[in-house]
Amino acid sequence: xxxxxxxxxxxxYLDHAATTYVIPAVAKAMAPYIETNYANxxxxxxxxxxxxxxxxxxxxxxxxxLGTMPDTIVFTAGGTESDNLAIFGVAKANADRGKHIVSIxxxxxxxxxxxxxxxxxxxxxxxxxxxxxxxxKVEDIVAAIxxxxxxxxxxxxxxxxxxxxxxxxxxxxxxxxxQTNKTIYPxxxxxxxxxxxxxxLDVEKLHVDLLTINGGKIYGPKGVGALYIRRGVKIRxxxxxxxxxxxxxxxxxxxxxxxxxxxxxxxxxxxREKEWKRVLEIAKYLWERVQKEIPKVRxxxxxxxxxxxxxxxxxxxxxxxxxxxxxxLDEYGIMASTGSACTSTSLEPSxxxxxxxxxxxxxxxSMRFTFGKRNTKADVDYLMKVFPEIVRVLREIxxxxxxxxxxxxxxxxx
Amino acid sequence: xxxxTKSKIKITxxxxxxxxxxxxxxxxxxxxxxxxxYSDIVKDHFFNPRNFMQYGEEEKFxxxxxxxxxxPACGDEMVLxxxxxxxxxxxxxxRWRTFGCGxxxxxxxxxxxxxxxxxxxxxxxxxxxxxxNILERLGGLPNRKVHxxxxxxKALQSAINDFFRNTAQHSRVQTAGAKVIDKELNVTDHDIxxxxxxxxxxxxxxQHKLKVGVFNKEVIPQLEDLLRFYNEKxxx
Ligand code: FES
Numbered sequence: 001x002x003x004x005x006x007x008x009x010x011x012x013y014l015d016h017a018a019t020t021y022v023i024p025a026v027a028k029a030m031a032p033y034i035e036t037n038y039a040n041x042x043x044x045x046x047x048x049x050x051x052x053x054x055x056x057x058x059x060x061x062x063x064x065x066l067g068t069m070p071d072t073i074v075f076t077a078g079g080t081e082s083d084n085l086a087i088f089g090v091a092k093a094n095a096d097r098g099k100h101i102v103s104i105x106x107x108x109x110x111x112x113x114x115x116x117x118x119x120x121x122x123x124x125x126x127x128x129x130x131x132x133x134x135x136x137k138v139e140d141i142v143a144a145i146x147x148x149x150x151x152x153x154x155x156x157x158x159x160x161x162x163x164x165x166x167x168x169x170x171x172x173x174x175x176x177x178x179q180t181n182k183t184i185y186p187x188x189x190x191x192x193x194x195x196x197x198x199x200x201l202d203v204e205k206l207h208v209d210l211l212t213i214n215g216g217k218i219y220g221p222k223g224v225g226a227l228y229i230r231r232g233v234k235i236r237x238x239x240x241x242x243x244x245x246x247x248x249x250x251x252x253x254x255x256x257x258x259x260x261x262x263x264x265x266x267x268x269x270x271x272r273e274k275e276w277k278r279v280l281e282i283a284k285y286l287w288e289r290v291q292k293e294i295p296k297v298r299x300x301x302x303x304x305x306x307x308x309x310x311x312x313x314x315x316x317x318x319x320x321x322x323x324x325x326x327x328x329l330d331e332y333g334i335m336a337s338t339g340s341a342c343t344s345t346s347l348e349p350s351x352x353x354x355x356x357x358x359x360x361x362x363x364x365x366s367m368r369f370t371f372g373k374r375n376t377k378a379d380v381d382y383l384m385k386v387f388p389e390i391v392r393v394l395r396e397i398x399x400x401x402x403x404x405x406x407x408x409x410x411x412x413x414x
Numbered sequence: 415x416x417x418x419t420k421s422k423i424k425i426t427x428x429x430x431x432x433x434x435x436x437x438x439x440x441x442x443x444x445x446x447x448x449x450x451x452y453s454d455i456v457k458d459h460f461f462n463p464r465n466f467m468q469y470g471e472e473e474k475f476x477x478x479x480x481x482x483x484x485x486p487a488c489g490d491e492m493v494l495x496x497x498x499x500x501x502x503x504x505x506x507x508x509r510w511r512t513f514g515c516g517x518x519x520x521x522x523x524x525x526x527x528x529x530x531x532x533x534x535x536x537x538x539x540x541x542x543x544x545x546x547n548i549l550e551r552l553g554g555l556p557n558r559k560v561h562x563x564x565x566x567x568k569a570l571q572s573a574i575n576d577f578f579r580n581t582a583q584h585s586r587v588q589t590a591g592a593k594v595i596d597k598e599l600n601v602t603d604h605d606i607x608x609x610x611x612x613x614x615x616x617x618x619x620x621q622h623k624l625k626v627g628v629f630n631k632e633v634i635p636q637l638e639d640l641l642r643f644y645n646e647k648x649x650x
Contacts, residue, residue: 097625321490323515327451327460341489342515345558347612349489364489364513397466399482399493399511 002280003328003393004386011333012379016217016311016372017194018337022260023219023373029263032219033256041253042244046134051255058262065269066211066228067202074227074248075258079193082227083110083153085249086189086210089235090151091118097185098148099123104136105355106163107155108191112351115153133302134163134356142173149186156195156206160339160352160368161165161301162312165198167188171207187233193217193225197268198276198309200364213265215257219373220264224257279371280310284378286369287313293388296322300353300366311371314339316353316362318402320394325367328390339366361402452516453553459520464527467495467509475509478580481573482563490514490562493521494569496529498577500513504534510569517555518562524551525566537574539590543567560648561611595640596633604638617641 013021022030022328033054039047041055063070076082079149091101103115105127107335126144130136141152150176157164167190174188189210192201197218203211210233214225229235229248241250268275284304290297296318302308317325322338329336337343339350349363369383452460477495484491489602492514497533499508508530512522525548529535548563549555555563571588593603601624606614609623617629617637629637 137437305531319513321514321518324460324519340515342518342562347558347561360489396469396513397463398513399491400513 003331004389006332006385009331011383012335012375012382014334014336014369014371014375014379014383016375017162017368017370019216019222020219020372021374021411022221023264023267025267026260026264028222029258030260033259037255042242049207051253054255054259055253058258059173061215061262061266061308062191062226065201065265066213067204068228069231071226072203072228074245075253075261076225076227076249077251078189078216078225079108079212080110080225081249082212082214082225083108083191084114085227085235085238086212086229087114087118087151087153088238089124090187090189090210090233091121093234093236094185094187098146098150100126100146100149102126102128102141102144102149102152102186104128104130104154104165106130106134106158106160106352107153108159108193111153111155111191111387119163130163130356132356133307134161134352135307136165136170136301138169138173140167141170142177145174145177145186151189152186153189153191156190156192156199156201157195157309158301160350161310161356162194162309162370163301163316164195164307164309167206167208175207192337194309194410198264198272198311200406201269203228203230210235215261215264218264218268220268221257221260224261228260266293267313271382275373276310278376280304282371282375282377282380283311283313283369285377288385289380289384292388293384294391298362300356300358300362301355309370313369313371315367315369316358317365317367317391318361319398319400320365320391321398322365322367324394325365325390327389328394329383332382332386335388337368339363339368361381361400422575440573447575451544452520452555452559455524455551455553456517456520456555456579459523459552460516463519463523465508465510465523466526470491471509477507479573479575479577481569481571481576483568490518490565492518492523492565492569494526494566494573494578496570496573498537498574500535500581502534503537505529505537505540506534508573512565514562514565515559517552517559520552521548521555521563521566522569524548525570527551529570533593537577540570541574543570557636557649558613561608564608564611595636596630598630601629601637606637607644610641611648614641615645 026193037047037051039051041048059070059073062073075083081186097124099186101115101123102123119125128136128140128144136154154165154170156167171188178184187209190208191212193212193214194217196213209230211228216222237248244250244253287299297315300314300316321342322340325344339353341347341349349360350366353363353366354360441639445571475565479496479498481494492512493510495509496505500507508526510522510526528551529540545564545567548566568622575587595603605624609620612623614620614623
């Protein structure tokens, strides 16, 4: 098929919500702890003490960014582990108090599958529905609270469609609930992995008891994260051993990872407002051009603005399947992702798109582009050189013709 | 000792090699990013699909059989148009459209090539085509993509049935021999086959895939037998 031939094919990374590269400043901060300062931070000799100090510094940096004290920060091996620790740790430690947890259906799998696992142990989970943009209503969360509710977990920003949830409002409402009912439950956890690059994570303003953050989404190393645990929260460790991280997470510390993560977090937080403006321009530019140049498209998630991560563009291209689009884009060096069932191991379409009440056909043709530090409008220009033609070609070989309706897409036979 | 390696850089053989053993997992990705998720044949069919129905061709293309099938698996769909010479009973031409992933598109393209090459396949032969034949032609597919190749032979069957009906040969119409296993939930052996192709390995998966409640106790051994049978058939 006659697809555009490009003089120069280059790599264009538009998948920053999947993970980010490590930026030079972070790599530089990590370097000494890989080859030179290799000692176990628990060791008493000088090299061990140096590393212990480095971890303390990193902890202080993270704590400062979250507006809290260092002793509330536990380093883990990433966002997934932090989510697991928050959920299983609280569930196990408070089972005598209740076995009910409230969440939303568009959470990350790290949360969803942990909750599913808890169900097998007799916990009850209430998933509060979100609206067509993926936003949950504060009142709906409060209404779902029962006397035996021990935990509420709601993500700060959604990884697929960029929806920003009203975490501070939910936090305040939970606080009020606790005061009126004279209880310390339910605890409030939020996964802020996607939010860390763009939003204020002050835990006092957010009124969260537990907060998940990680390095791999904010230009830091992968496989390292942290869980903020408010003082006094009853929680049990999930990993046992030498008693590191005040016994909350045993195992020799990933020293270079932790140092890099802290550096990345610091940089992400100081540059977040500037970065917000910069990537938002690029994201809007892409959406404008797509609307102009490709028919039958739909922006999934909230409109650009306060309720949406500025770097996220999630578009459904009707009648085309996402994996096919990805494979074509890959030929041009363009990296993005899709919510199509065909790419997921379970062959289920994106639970986020369907969770917002959209039919699964919308998930099938959904493409996510997430911008980051190294992107400019030139990357959008590059993408748009080939993308309209790719969609056209795939539509030509597709027998499906969807009619965009309010709730349900109609399939027309061609 | 003479060293065998001349260069550190391995040049991947661009020649298309037919996979002999389809049971091997087909995933040709390499750490240098050089390989592809699918075999070279799949890739070729995907980027250069043969015989698909182009825009504006629908009105012109003459056909006497059409088959349309959809898979609940991941929502893929396929339409196949065939032109069968009533005298020779050979498929002289065909066109298709597919909504689905790379392997679904490649499978249809490969099938379309198989049925019209060498002056066309006889319909008796065509009816004997199995998903495995398409897989062989493609040099295999990754396990979880096997189900994408199944759509093709179903569409072909239904297109040929359509031809039989159009030519008043009703006795030749192949009735899909679906057997109801669980009467209450109306689960047939076909449903189980489909579920297995979508990755179901046990009763729990089956329940999940078919979105049904608890199975009738008496039929569970039968369900398990079929699960084993189809899993062996496709992945064994
Ligand atoms: S068509 Fe969905 S996985 Fe192949």
